[in-house]
Amino acid sequence: MHRVEHVMGFPVSLRVDDPHIGEETGDAVFAWLREVDERFSPFKAGSEVSRYGRGELPADALSADLVEVLDLCERYRVATGGAFDVRLPGRGFDPCAIVKGWSVQRAAELLAAAGARRFCLNAGGDVVTGGGPWRVGVRHPEIADKLCTVLELTDGAVATSARYERGDHIIDGRTGAPATGLLSVTVVAATLTEADAVATAAFAMGPEGVEWAAGLQGCEVYVVDAERRVLRTAGFPGVGEGAAAA
Template sequence: MSAVVTTPETSTAGQATMNADAERPPRRVWVEQVMGLPISIHVRGTERAPVGEVETAVAQAFAHLRRVDRVFSAWRDDSDLMRMRRGELSEADAHPWVGEVRALCSEAEQRTGGLFRATLPAPDGGADVWDPTGLVKGWAVEGAARHLALVPRISFCVNAGGDIIAGAGRDAGDLEAWRVGIEDPRDRSLVAATVELTVGAVATSGSAARGAHIVDPRTGSPVDRAGSATVTGPSLLWADVWATALFVDPEQGRAALEGAAPAYRCLVL
């Protein structure tokens, strides 16, 4: 995991810390293993919100992620994606999400100047294989978070393997920021930086957790170096896309980001 939700900082004085904790909205956390990774949903203000609505929204968010997994998983033989690869299912007959995600992948390639591309070299040397998994996670978590945004008087944070989206329902009042620690890619026991989110997203790409799994689309070879790239902005989908592009080529990626997405900020380590 390259980012982790932490509690807000409080005074070092014991009484001040206790008072701050007493004033902080109550918080609950749910965790499920979905899409091959732990996904946690953190909700503040649960005592002010209808309890049943909170629990229903959380259940719907996880159900949304499981539906996405059934369509796009590259590890499930019965997913639409794998059936399409084997020629058992046409794209026209696949879930409508497939067309939506394909269009987003094309847009991502265009926006990043080709630093993000949803293809993998075929293992037999044939035509490239469409692989949208680098975009699907952010897109899926954004969709799941929409269920939480319907619940009044809460704020929430969803952590999907280190990629994080924060938001709030209506009438949430003043929002307390979620603090996100960005780990040092060269020493994962250390926090290199922190980011505060009230509404928005943070995504990190790198090789520290999973090795050289990110492919440079210009060469077809994995990016085999240390480091990471973190991007913050309004959309988790696009933060994740830009983080990948920046890790592939920090210099070209930064120039593309500044030109195409000025609402996003980056940290390259």
């Protein structure tokens, strides 16, 4: 199975190499992602997230899913000393930095529960895999058609936070200013929930976020800083360099 759909504002590509997995499993994956978009988008006035952000939902009326997302948001806010914050002044409540990885990881769990042994789910460049090995390229932060590195991934996830797609969109919650100390942060972890959140949080922290992310158990990190130096943990599963930024 190989399908691509545009969901939550970015392309989502699903590849499953198990012939016994039918299209109904792919239907369930994309149905879940569309449901997430309806329920958790801060850009849709009627979504649960928007209603919560406006103070229309009391705590006892929240879905279990939103409670889980809120717990994750608070966990990373505390862990980064406020650099990662989904409640920025003047911007409203926006948990997208958590919701993307969390929801795509849930989709991967749907695949595994259906019996998929070898699959790759790519959501706007953030990837979660089953089986493998799979080779995943990490885009150069300044040259769109080149790669910084290629890594090998089996039963895991990789996410990158960078400035190249949306400019200075990641805000350091401690200062309210765009985070500009790094060009890109790539994190490999067991789940996309963690990989995506850690990559965004480390980027928001700036240079100090490199050491923070590298010190997290189960995370491997590849960073290009503002001076175009490449920093990586010893266990980062790179198998080849492209046009490296350093």
